[in-house]
Amino acid sequence: MAAEKSQLLITHARLATLGDAPALIEDGALLIEDDDGRIAALGPTAELAARYPAAERWDAAGQLVLPASICAHTHFYGAFARGMAVPGEPAADFPQILERLWWRLDKALTLGDARYSALVCLVDAVRHGTTTLIDHHASPNGIEGSLDVVAEAVREAGLRACLCYEVTDRDGPERAQAGIVENVRFARSQFVNHDSQFAASFGLHASLTLSDETLADCVSAVGDLGLGFHVHVAEDGADQDDSLHKSGKRVVHRLHDAGILGPRTIAAHCVHVDEGEIELLAETGTWVTHQPRSNMNNGVGVAPIERMLRAGVNIGLGNDGFSNHMFAEMKAAYLVHKLNQRDPRAMPGDLVMRLAYANNARLARVFWPDLVLGELREGAAADLVFLDYAPTTPLTAGNLPWHLLFGIEASAVTATLCAGRVLMRDRELLTLDEEAITARSRELAAQVWDRVNEQGLF
Numbered sequence: 285m286a287a288e289k290s291q292l293l294i295t296h297a298r299l300a301t302l303g304d305a306p307a308l309i310e311d312g313a314l315l316i317e318d319d320d321g322r323i324a325a326l327g328p329t330a331e332l333a334a335r336y337p338a339a340e341r342w343d344a345a346g347q348l349v350l351p352a353s354i355c356a357h358t359h360f361y362g363a364f365a366r367g368m369a370v371p372g373e374p375a376a377d378f379p380q381i382l383e384r385l386w387w388r389l390d391k392a393l394t395l396g397d398a399r400y401s402a403l404v405c406l407v408d409a410v411r412h413g414t415t416t417l418i419d420h421h422a423s424p425n426g427i428e429g430s431l432d433v434v435a436e437a438v439r440e441a442g443l444r445a446c447l448c449y450e451v452t453d454r455d456g457p458e459r460a461q462a463g464i465v466e467n468v469r470f471a472r473s474q475f476v477n478h479d480s481q482f483a484a485s486f487g488l489h490a491s492l493t494l495s496d497e498t499l500a501d502c503v504s505a506v507g508d509l510g511l512g513f514h515v516h517v518a519e520d521g522a523d524q525d526d527s528l529h530k531s532g533k534r535v536v537h538r539l540h541d542a543g544i545l546g547p548r549t550i551a552a553h554c555v556h557v558d559e560g561e562i563e564l565l566a567e568t569g570t571w572v573t574h575q576p577r578s579n580m581n582n583g584v585g586v587a588p589i590e591r592m593l594r595a596g597v598n599i600g601l602g603n604d605g606f607s608n609h610m611f612a613e614m615k616a617a618y619l620v621h622k623l624n625q626r627d628p629r630a631m632p633g634d635l636v637m638r639l640a641y642a643n644n645a646r647l648a649r650v651f652w653p654d655l656v657l658g659e660l661r662e663g664a665a666a667d668l669v670f671l672d673y674a675p676t677t678p679l680t681a682g683n684l685p686w687h688l689l690f691g692i693e694a695s696a697v698t699a700t701l702c703a704g705r706v707l708m709r710d711r712e713l714l715t716l717d718e719e720a721i722t723a724r725s726r727e728l729a730a731q732v733w734d735r736v737n738e739q740g741l742f
């Protein structure tokens with residue numbers, strides 16, 4: 285006789301289903317069966333409790349349960365930048381930020397650092413209920429095998445990640461080629477297969493650090509692997525100036541002509557794109573990701589998100605290495621467009637919510653075609669976040685976005701599940717040793733900072 289399936293029934297939850305027909309199920313229950321990590325049933329607690337009397341129970345005690353968050357663009361390798369003093373004058377523009385901060389930090393990373401930098405971000409992701417992350421990695425002095433190191437950390441955490449290595453010419457032709465090899469190697473590795481928690485994409489830094497020759501090498505390396513690209517696009521005006529100088533074309537046109545765009549490609553940022561470029565992004569089905577906290581921090585401008593959406597561009601929400609508290613990114617998106625356009629009607633809450641859930645879930649399906657994320661329904665992935673949130677005003681499926689934007693702080697997150705596996709319960713991490721990771725990270729970060737300082741001034 286076959287062993288009985290183990291079942292977990294979450295009871296007495298306020299379930300916000302999201303999806304095409306968003307509902308708020310008061311005193312709801314949700315059944316997870318351990319064999320596939322999907323939601324097997326959901327409905328009123330009384331009904332499900334009667335139907336599944338043998339299931340193990342978890343009383344959510346009225347907490348708000350939502351689909352877990354998805355991050356469309358991040359950099360695990362950037363975690364050691366927190367609090368790092370950069371020698372010399374403060375960077376005056378975006379190219380200086382790249383040269384003085386990021387291109388010194390990434391050169392100082394060993395594979396051991398890459399592991400802990402990732403683990404720090406993964407602790408943060410579990411703590412904030414973000415279970416699917418699309419990462420863009422750089423460690424030019426430890427390229428080969430770096431994506432396996434990151435993947436091992438993701439495996440330990442129990443999260444989902446789409447990984448790539450950023451190919452660039454800025455560290456010389458050998459490292460550019462090593463980056464190409466690493467992308468292809470990882471995409472073919474044991475980590476990436478149908479149904480796994482991993483997916484691969486092909487990383488490119490940005491048009492401004494890539495020659496036509498290297499772009500052509502990347503396209504031919506992809507061959508029949510079926511990979512899309514993951515590249516920073518027009519994050520700053522400098523990318524446009526460089527592209528016009530190099531090719532006489534604007535960035536989106538240059539990348540399109542090189543064969544980079546398409547429905548599996550992510551163009552991060554697109555702050556400085558014109559109407560022709562927006563049209564091309566829409567026509568090619570290319571994904572754009574929006575990272576308002578990063579854009580504000582770098583002072584690069586505000587991406588024309590609503591204009592791109594009206595033109596039919598696919599847009600998701602990332603964090604560019606900021607905290608994996610995606611509610612904070614949503615808040616930034618909600619606020620910055622209003623200020624920028626001096627119009628309180630700009631970027632309404634339900635639109636922010638669409639980017640963060642429906643659109644990010646659609647983007648995730650590019651990498652995991654069989655997975656339903658971003659909504660709670662039968663058959664959807666059991667990727668959940670529990671929020672200790674007692675609304676002080678009426679809460680409905682219709683006004684949920686504004687409750688999330690104005691009411692949810694990071695401290696509200698008490699539990700995180702990915703594929704039915706409990707990664708955090710009652711704010712206690714169950715897969716990662718947060719204390720040990722934090723202590724080791726602090727030691728390694730100090731060593732990285734020393735190596736950054738040894739690189740001297742630019």
Ligand SMILES: [Zn+2]
Pocket residue numbers: 357358359420516552604
């Ligand atoms: Zn980025």
